[in-house]
Structures are given as C-alpha cells and as structure tokens.
Amino acid sequence: MLDERKLAVLRAIITDYVENSEPVGSKALVERYHLDVSPATIRNDMATLEEEGYLTQPHTSAGRIPTDKGYRLFVDRLATVKPLSPAEKRAISTFLGGAADLDDVVARTVRLLAQITQQVAIVQYPVVSTAVIRHLDVVRLHLDRALVLLVTSTGRITQAYVEIPPETRDDQVQAVAVRVASVVRNMTSTQAVRALSGLAPEPGSDAILGIVVQAVTALLGADPTTRIVVGGVQNLARFGEDFHTAMEPVLEALEEQVVLLRLLGEVRDDVTVRIGHENEHVGLQSTSVVASGYGMPDDAWATLGVVGPTRMNYPSTMASVRAVARYVGRFLAEG
Secondary structure, eight states, X not given: OOOHHHHHHHHHHHHHHHHHOSOBOHHXXXXXXXXXXXXXXXXXXXXHHHHTTSEEOSSTTSOBEEOHHHHHHHHHTOSSOOOOOHHHHHHXXXXXXXXXXXXXXXXXXXXXXXXXXXXXXXXXXXXXXTOOEEEEEEEEEETTEEEEEEEETTOXXXXXXXXXXTTOOHHHHHHHHHHHXXXXXXXXXXXXXXXXXTOOOOTTXXXXXXXXXXXXXXXXXXXXXXXXXXXXXXXXXXXXXXXXXXXXXXXXXHTOHHHHHHHHHTOOSSSEEEEGGGSSSGGGTTXXXXXXXXXXXXXXXXXXXXXXXXXXXXXXXXXXXHHHHHHHHHHHHHO
C-alpha cells in the first residue's frame, strides 16, 4: 500500500508527463509541484514506485514515466470526475441542440468528442426499442424504379430503392404506399415486421405490394447496433514521436468494426477506462479507451467514447465523455 506522499509523487509525475511528454526527474518535481521534501526523498519514492511497477525508466540517465499500472492507480484514486465548467456545458448543449435527427446527433457527437478531447472519437448507434414508425412513403422515380422511405419517432430516416414493373400505374404505387403505411404506422420495428408478414395482396397490387413489403421489412430488420462512427483520427498525429511507432496497428484496429463493437459492447458504467494492456486487442495496447453508455437501458442504449495514447489527461477526458453521453441521452429521451 502506497502512502500519501508516494501517491502525490505518482500524481505529479503523471500530470507532468501528460503535459510535457518528457521523462520526469526528482528535481523538476520539487520545483514545479512544491512537494516540501528534498530531491533525495523524492528519488527514493520514485525508486519505490518503480520497484512496485508504477513507474519505469526509459533510459539510465532519464527520469521516470508512468506504466499502465501507474495510470490505473491514478484513475482509480480519482475521488470524483472533474465537472465541466458552465461554459463547456453550454457549448455541448448548443452543439447538439440543433440536431435534426438521429444520424445528425451521431455525426455531431463524433465531431464534438474529437474536438473537446483531442482524441479519436467513437460512437455506436443506439438501439431504440420503443421507437415507432411515424411515416412511410413510396415515391416513383422512373418508369421501373421507386424509392421506399421510412421515418421513425426518433427522426431516423432510412430508404431503399426498388425495381417495379414498368406497367405499374402511379395510382397503384400510391395505393400500396397508403396501405402499407396504415399497417405499420405507430408500430415498433418488431411489431411492424410481424404485421407485414400477414399482409394479403389485393387485386392489381400483388407484384408491387410484395416488392414494397420486402423493402420495408429489410429496412426494419437492419441492426443499428452494428454501426460505429469514428472521427478525429487525425488527432493521433499530435501525440509525439513516442507514439508514432504505435500508430499503424491503432489505425488498423480502428478500421475493424468488430473490434470497436467488442470494445464498446460491455460498457455499462458511468465512465469506463481501459488502459494499455487492459485492452484485449493487441493493436490498441498502446492506447487507453475512455467510454460511457448513453441513453436509457429500457429504451435507447449504446456507447460512446474516445481512444488515445495512455499519456492522456484522464480527469478531463473522463469528464468530457461523461458529459457528452448525458447530453446525448437527454436528447434521445426528449426526442
């Protein structure tokens, strides 16, 4: 068990290393952080921290840098996540407040997270189990082509192009659109798929009805949880030469949707932090992941977060991720 002074030394080293990206020596700690002890005492504390695996010395004559274990202790000892300032909260609210639909919310969230954390942002599309169908239409585009358009109560818009018999009359297209819309309106996706499966054709609408029903069923059956949006990848370039050798495997991991889904899939805490080798995927073991669930577990639930080097500002990043998650969840609840 580390005493308070050694914990203070560890916190100071992590703070200094995050800010300056240089190994930290005892003299610098005494001068910058007013620890009220001699450099010799600090050197002894640093040696103890190194022996116990919280620090490492990259070169014989260099100072120390934190290990994954050191970062983990630092994160675990954070008494509370630093709250955002009123100005930061207003900026988040304003940025998300103009969103038109769910796609826009996700796109804005990715940009916002990348901007305020200066990390790579990842956002999973939510499952909205109680979302219902508000509007369905079929628009004829050409003689043999039409657009099936579906709008849900969350504002999400999906569409599919379909081929229709050239001899189909416009009034037949419209009649089928009205009939299918009347069946699925105000139903959830599961209810609508069930209702469509029992929809019997009427004289003159057999072919076009089957085509539209098939297209709508496919739209309703698409699983939004398999969609991950990534933004701010360019932020990786700002983390210095010590991170450049790790960039290629990180970039490869970020391109794998399955990896990202697994990364976010089990997050249910207010804020979850995985540091370095705590990440199962080898390509991400030079990074830390800070993530939070958003939405309501009984309605809309998904995960958002950031990926960056282990040398990140954990208090600030954790606060930003948690705040954005709460605002997005609030937007979904109000929508």
